[in-house]
Amino acid sequence: MQVANKPRWIIVGLIVAVMSVFAARSALALQRVTSQDYTLQVSHLAQLPGVPWGMAWLNRHTLIISLRHGELLSLRLDKLSAQQPAWQKITGLPAVWARGQGGLLDVVKGPDGWFYFTYSKPQQGQGVTALAKAQLLQDELGKVSIAFWQELFVSDSASDTNRHYGSRIAFDKQHLYFSIGDRGVRENGQNTLNHAGSIVRLNFDGSIPSDNPFVGNSQFADAIYSYGHRNPQGLAYDELKQRLWAIEHGPRGGDELNLIEAGANYGWPITSHGKEYWGPLKVGEAETMEGINSPRTVYVPSIAPGSLLLYQAKAFSQWQGNLFTGALKLQHLNRIVLDEQGNAIAEERLLSELNQRIRALSVGPQGLLYFTTDSGNLYQLSPVN
Template sequence: MATQLAPCQAPHWARAAAPRLASRVAGVALLALGGDALAQAPVPTGPPNAPEQRPAFAAQARAPALPASAPLCSERVAEGLEFPWGLAFVDNDTALVTERPGRLRRVDLRSGTLSAPISGLPDIDARGQGGLLDITLDPDFERNRRLYLSYAEPREGGKNGTSVARATLAAGGQRLEELTVIFRQTPAWVSTKHFGSRLVWDTQGHLYVTLGERSLPEPRQLAQDPHTHLGKVVRIDPDGSIPADNPFAAGQAGAPAVWSYGHRNIQGAALHPESGKLWTVEHGPRGGDELNVPLAGRNYGWPVITYGEDYSGAPIGEGVTARAGMEQPIYYWDPVIAPGDMTFYQGARFPDWHGDLIIASLSPGGLVRLTLDGERVSGEQRLASGLGRVRDVAEGPDGALWALTDARDGALVRLLPGME
């Protein structure tokens, strides 16, 4: 079931004095609507693009629809962002936001004021789906002021590829210093599509980087080659070196940085707060967006197996959805949700959502909420469709949900229970 979206009645700083009480009130409303009780029918989405395909196990697709929860309210905290992509909270009052054309800005979360573009960024190829992509802060950011950026980097001969750079945010937050490229996707390709890319820290201080397979028919085949970085999750140390326990660390069976392979275009990733495992959500073809828990050295099938079909309506490869030695997604969507980033909700603002997975949707837009039973999806809900295309979603220090809308005049939006 969908949840309605309405403007918040007052700016968030006017409500900051009593968030816990408001959360308890919202919790009562949510519980009154049935908590986690599941309806039997799935979320209404229209027919699948590949109706002859069948899930490999129960509730791998079209899980039961969750009952409608309390209305959400939205507050456009900052506007005038051009195709914002990644979001990182520096503290309770400040966030950093990337813009795909190649700008990094500070946002004052109290006033919504945007800084001038922060200087010192690397060379960025901002054509097509490329540009400045994700941002994450070093786990020890308060001490070392380091941050990490993923971006489409121009390479020799008109080629490009996803790269990761780390830098220090100078005092005052106006420029980056000591910028160093710590990872470069290889091989580079002449393509403006499927760069990935999300950055996620694991519990040991390693950095996961998700990488697209560059979309075109020739490079997509390299998603199956573990010696390349196309269509992969890679795992590196903060300086770009290789963790000794990576599955191909020795370099003989695959590229040392590779964690998992056979992916298409992963633009959402988050670490499970209890298991510590990486979860990812990736764009499929027409139908076939996937939710995965990528395990070390495993093959996730693209483009040999996939749900959905090509944009022409033709099958992908042999049109098969399963093969020995290739992993099944724990969930897939047909029709697609065109996923952006995702987060496991842990805050108190939405007490009934604790542990649920919240995913940004570019099409049809808004957010997708999933309830989980271990590593299986038990229910699905569509939220905040009025936001349109959502590229990133994150839980803020205040326990609210924060979303970046993917538009030429994009916004940073704060979402709260409607009673607050």
């Protein structure tokens, strides 16, 4: 009776508070699933306000997350609380073309300690894939700020569509690689005078390495490292074996895992394992062709890969050297086992029971796996002792 006599706004406030506490508690609840090698503990850590596209670690407790609509967040994993959101906004970003598949995309901490970003930049009424770097500074209260933002590379990739921006970043010890999709224009895959449909290779300052495969060739843009790509949304560099992996979306079927070689052509749209969206006809002239590098594995039907990660940590010792990709369409985490020559010899599909479009992947300081979903969820995956 006392509650019924309270003003309506107080009752609403009490309901919201109870729901918030319940949501925060359930966010830390654990779910156990099994794999071929482990019993896995899945922890839901946070609900984020948008599509979390990329992740990078500022330090062992603070995770940096890019949201596709154009915001950057910091999240203190040691300060998860039922009373307030776990994340804080980081200000100071440039204008972002957040339309269609464009927006604020990848964020990666480079070997030099700088944070590198890819995003779609507004340019003359269209979006182009761009690369920048900045320092991220954290004060004694945990607040993160951007310093020394530097735009490094603006690609020649404009189109009148808002599709296929790429765009992931990977590093070797001296260079940066990042992927650019064909921008919804198939001919771009073989148009080597622009950057669309390619993986580019740069120095850390955005300049073009003198040993890039097409430097000095008037038929190619100097930044191109490989071409013939449709929409590579996953890149991973294997430091131990010194090789670069990419995974990309096919049209309807035909997602490809590729081992990237300098100067190689990966075929799109001349070769493809996929079909036209409007009918049963295959895309391209053939599935394979002389002079075109074939994928190490193909997904038919499409899984729609959203990222790529090479696992080398110790927490999952039996998974060292495996590749992981998030699946958007088929909603699972895909584990790929490689042999010494880089052939995909086995795979395992995990976490399909979550029914989530898995987007970004990251390995934490303790070797645990972290992943985000397009519905804004952040999860931690750990082995059960």
